[in-house]
Amino acid sequence: MAEIFSTIFTFNNVLMMFIGVFAGIIIGVLPGLGTTFAVTVLLTITFGMDSYSGMYLLLGAYVGSVYGGSITAILINTPGTNSAVATAFDGYPMAEQGRAGDALNAALFASTIGGLVSAFALMFFAPQLAKVVNLIASPEYFCLCIFGLCAAVSVAGNNRIKGLICACFGLLIACVGMDPAYGTNRFTFGYYRLLGGFRFSTVMLGAYAMSTVLIKCHEAYISGTKGAEPIQFHRSNFHFHHTFRYWKTLIRSSIYGVVIGAIPGTGSAISAMLGYNAAKRGSKNQENFGKGEIEGVIAPECANNAVTGATMIPLLTMGIPGDGATAVLLGALTMQGVIPGKQLFSEGSIWVYAIMGGLIVVNLVMLLQGSVMIRLFANVTRVPLTVLMPCIVVTCFMGAYALGNSTFEIVVMIAFGMIGYLMKRFDFPIPPLTIALVLGSLCESNLRRSMLVSHNNWAVFVTRPVSVLILLLAVAFMLIPTINKFLQERKITKKLDIDNVEAVD
DSSP states (O other), rough: HHHHHHHSSSSHHHHHHHHHHHHHHHHHHHHTTTTTHHHHHHHHTOOTSOHHHHHHHHHHHHHHHHHHHHHHHHHHHOOOSSGGGHHHHHHHHHHHOOOOOOOOHHHHHHHHHHHHHHHHHHHHHHHHHHHHHHHOOOOOOOOHHHHHHHHHHHHTTHHHHHHHHHHHHHEEEEOEEOTTTTTTEEEEEGGGGGGOOHHHHHHIIIIIIIIIOOOOOHHHHHOOOOOOOOOOOOOOOOOOOGGGGHHHHHHHHHHHHHHHHHHTOHHHHHHHHHHHHHHHOOOTTGTTTTTSSSSHHHHHHHHHHHHHHHHHHHHHHOOOOHHHHHHHHHHHHTTTTTOTTTTHHHHHHHHHHHHHHHHHHHHHHHHHHHHHHHHHHGGGGGOOHHHHHHHHHHHHHHHHHHHHHHHHHHHHHHHHHHHHHHHHTTOOOOOOHHHHHHHHHHHHHHHHHHHHHHOOOOOGGTTHHHHHHHHHHHHHHHHHHHHHHHHHHHHHHHHHHHHHHHHHH
């Protein structure tokens, strides 16, 4: 413990936490950028840092951006991130009633509590899961990869077919380069720079950062670049200890966040909506929800921040990212020479425990910064896009060049930026592509290893109990949205039939 604390509380590491949280909140405040964008952009300045400082910077951006989306959701009814959509339901009505300060404080305190619960869940469950992972062989790992891909596709909403196409495209990109087993070239078209495949970080910079810049510039071209209205603040009487009056909501939302976050391919937007709906069903003031009920702010903010630590459980134990942001974190770990998996826990390294402890400190830093600099964060929305977007483009170009000290990486980033732009314009989800790209090599290596051990017998995936269970869960994730939609349509049809019968009578 002394070694862990001495690792966390160095000047450089604490400074990186403060910078990461500050930048994450600012990016989260800006509508349309998002959590993955924040982590991807800051990834470019971690080159040359040691693994602790780099990860603390990215964790700060991850946690801060999830919370930052609630600020504009409350003040101007424009969620900065997808996870803050549910926060706007009651946060903005509170602001209209002159209670913006109460809503902002409630969001900050609930976010901190959810983040701390998630960090402790990571600290408790990850080592236990790592012990189970030691019993998992190649067939189970392959099935886990399939489960992660199915989960990513299933949360694409009504675009599951498009999500499946994007996942397949991601797997195809992962195959570019030299075959790891036989040394043959795949999809290089005779170009030697493709022998090593596409760098994950470069693809992320293009697919997320550059595509977002293009989308925002397109919107600015269409609608103009009018400045935002001044943000109005009111004194708040809601303090940290008041949050615990809603302890049932905090517990319920924390559980939703931890469970949803630990499932690969899901995200904070789902947990926030589930937390909000659960709070509404369990509240004595259901009729006030949507009209400025403070519990309607606490529930989604606690739930979406409770995802942050839980998404790292499958990342650290199995090398499977929980969402798009942790997929970028996985790329950062790989660049630092840290390979996620059971060896992190079995080799007795303090690295993983220093990261867990650092996540707790990051949430406390977020509480401090949110309490002191809320006015600054809110007024970031008034920065013109004509100033903000060029700064982001320069940062992306510098980061892409630093990845390989070659203009080829810049060309790849621009290419994937255009691909990401077209995907967003035509409503193709990007997370399935990125998660498939991350899982591609892991999926292929374990498939080949399984075939080698079983003498090319495909039955190895359905004769082992754990692998069968994982495959059934993957199928369930793919079918549950369709079944729910069918049941809802049947319920509506049945209700209409009853109404028609009553009308005839």
